[in-house]
Amino acid sequence: MGRWHWGGEGPGRTPWTRGWVLASIAVLVAGLLAFPAAVPNTVGNLGSLLETFLPWGGLAVPVLLGVALLRRSATATVALVLPAAVWAAIFGGRLLPADPGAAHDLTALQHNVSDENSDPGGTARVLARAGADLIALEELTPEALPVYEAVLAPGHPYHAVVGTVGLWSRYPLTGSRPVDIRPVGVGGDWSRGLRSTARTPLGDIAVYVAHLPSVRIRLPDGFSSDWRDESAVALGAAIAAEELDRVVLLGDFNSTLDDRGLAPVISRMTPADGGFGFSWPAALPLARIDHIMTRAATPVATWTLPATGSDHLPIAARVKL
Structure with missing residues (x-):
C-alpha cells in the first residue's frame, strides 16, 4: 500500500500544483469584498449581514495565508495577493489618521x-x-x-x-x-x-x-x-x-x-x-x-x-x- 499524503497529495506534487482549493477561496474572498452587493438579501438578509462586517473580511487573508504556508502552496500564497489588494484599495485609506489641523467651520x-x-x-x-x-x-x-x-x-x-x-x-x-x-x-x-x-x-x-x-x-x-x-x-x-x-x-x-x-x-x-x-x-x-x-x-x-x-x-x- 502506498504512503498516504495529507490533503490528498501524491508523488510529484509541487508548490505550484497543490493548493488550488485555497486559491479558489482566496478569489472568492476578493470577489465578496469587491462586490458584496452580489450576495442577495432574499435569504436572511445575508447581503446586508456581510456588508455590516465587511472590513473584517480582510481577516480571511492571514488565516488563509497560514493554511497556504502549512500546505506549502505557492499557488494559494500568490492568489492571496488578490484579496489583500482589494481590501487595501477599499479600506486602506481608513488607516490614515485624522488631520488635527484641518480647516473647519x-x-x-x-x-x-x-x-x-x-x-x-x-x-x-x-x-x-x-x-x-x-x-x-x-x-x-x-x-x-x-x-x-x-x-x-x-x-x-x-x-x-x-x-x-x-x-x-x-x-x-x-x-x-x-x-x-x-x-x-x-x-x-x-x-x-x-x-x-x-x-x-x-x-x-x-x-x-x-x-x-x-x-x-x-x-x-x-x-x-x-x-x-x-x-x-x-x-x-x-x-x-x-x-x-x-x-x-x-x-x-x-x-x-x-x-x-x-x-x-x-x-x-x-x-x-x-x-x-x-x-x-x-x-x-x-x-x-x-x-x-x-x-x-x-x-x-x-x-x-x-x-x-x-x-x-x-x-x-x-x-x-
Missing part, C-alpha cells in the same frame, strides 16, 4: 447615550468637554434628560428634544419638529427623528437627528433589518424634501456605510468616513453604526471619543461649510 458630535446608562452625569461631562458645536443624543430617558440639560446648558444653551432624541447647540435653534421615520406597524409613541435649523454665523443649517430601529440576528430568520431599512427610506425622503441646501445629519443608524440598507440616506449625503471609527459595542467595537453626514458641506475629519457609560462610543466630525 464647526464640529459635530453624535452619541447614543444608552437608556441603561448608570452615569448620565459623567457621560454629559465627557460630551461637554469635547468642544463640539452640535451634540446629538439618542436613547434619552425622562429620568436622565434633566441631567443632560443641566450639564450641557453652559456651553450649549439651545436644545430641542423629540421623543428619545435630542440636539444641543452653541447656536440658536429654530423650527424644531419631529421627523416621522416610524416603520409601519410601530406604535404611535415611537418618536426617534428630529429636525431643527441651526442659525450659525455662516448661515442657516438644517440639522437632523435620527435613531433607526435596531437589527437582530435570529434563527431561522437570519439578519432582521426590515424595520431599519424602512426607516432609512423615510429618513432619506425627509432629507430629499429639505429646503435648506446645507444639512448635517447625526444619529445611530444601526447600519454601516457599506450596508445597502442605508443607501436611501447615503445616496443623498456625504458621510464623515475617515478612519474605521468603530463605535459599537463600546467594550469591543466591531462596527461603525453611529454616523455624521452632510449635504452641501464637507466633513474633513472624524474620530471616536473615549468610552462613557453607554454601550456606544461617541463620534465627532469637523465640517467645512
Whole structure:
C-alpha cells in the first residue's frame, strides 16, 4: 500500500500544483469584498449581514495565508495577493489618521447615550468637554434628560428634544419638529427623528437627528433589518424634501456605510468616513453604526471619543461649510 499524503497529495506534487482549493477561496474572498452587493438579501438578509462586517473580511487573508504556508502552496500564497489588494484599495485609506489641523467651520458630535446608562452625569461631562458645536443624543430617558440639560446648558444653551432624541447647540435653534421615520406597524409613541435649523454665523443649517430601529440576528430568520431599512427610506425622503441646501445629519443608524440598507440616506449625503471609527459595542467595537453626514458641506475629519457609560462610543466630525 502506498504512503498516504495529507490533503490528498501524491508523488510529484509541487508548490505550484497543490493548493488550488485555497486559491479558489482566496478569489472568492476578493470577489465578496469587491462586490458584496452580489450576495442577495432574499435569504436572511445575508447581503446586508456581510456588508455590516465587511472590513473584517480582510481577516480571511492571514488565516488563509497560514493554511497556504502549512500546505506549502505557492499557488494559494500568490492568489492571496488578490484579496489583500482589494481590501487595501477599499479600506486602506481608513488607516490614515485624522488631520488635527484641518480647516473647519464647526464640529459635530453624535452619541447614543444608552437608556441603561448608570452615569448620565459623567457621560454629559465627557460630551461637554469635547468642544463640539452640535451634540446629538439618542436613547434619552425622562429620568436622565434633566441631567443632560443641566450639564450641557453652559456651553450649549439651545436644545430641542423629540421623543428619545435630542440636539444641543452653541447656536440658536429654530423650527424644531419631529421627523416621522416610524416603520409601519410601530406604535404611535415611537418618536426617534428630529429636525431643527441651526442659525450659525455662516448661515442657516438644517440639522437632523435620527435613531433607526435596531437589527437582530435570529434563527431561522437570519439578519432582521426590515424595520431599519424602512426607516432609512423615510429618513432619506425627509432629507430629499429639505429646503435648506446645507444639512448635517447625526444619529445611530444601526447600519454601516457599506450596508445597502442605508443607501436611501447615503445616496443623498456625504458621510464623515475617515478612519474605521468603530463605535459599537463600546467594550469591543466591531462596527461603525453611529454616523455624521452632510449635504452641501464637507466633513474633513472624524474620530471616536473615549468610552462613557453607554454601550456606544461617541463620534465627532469637523465640517467645512
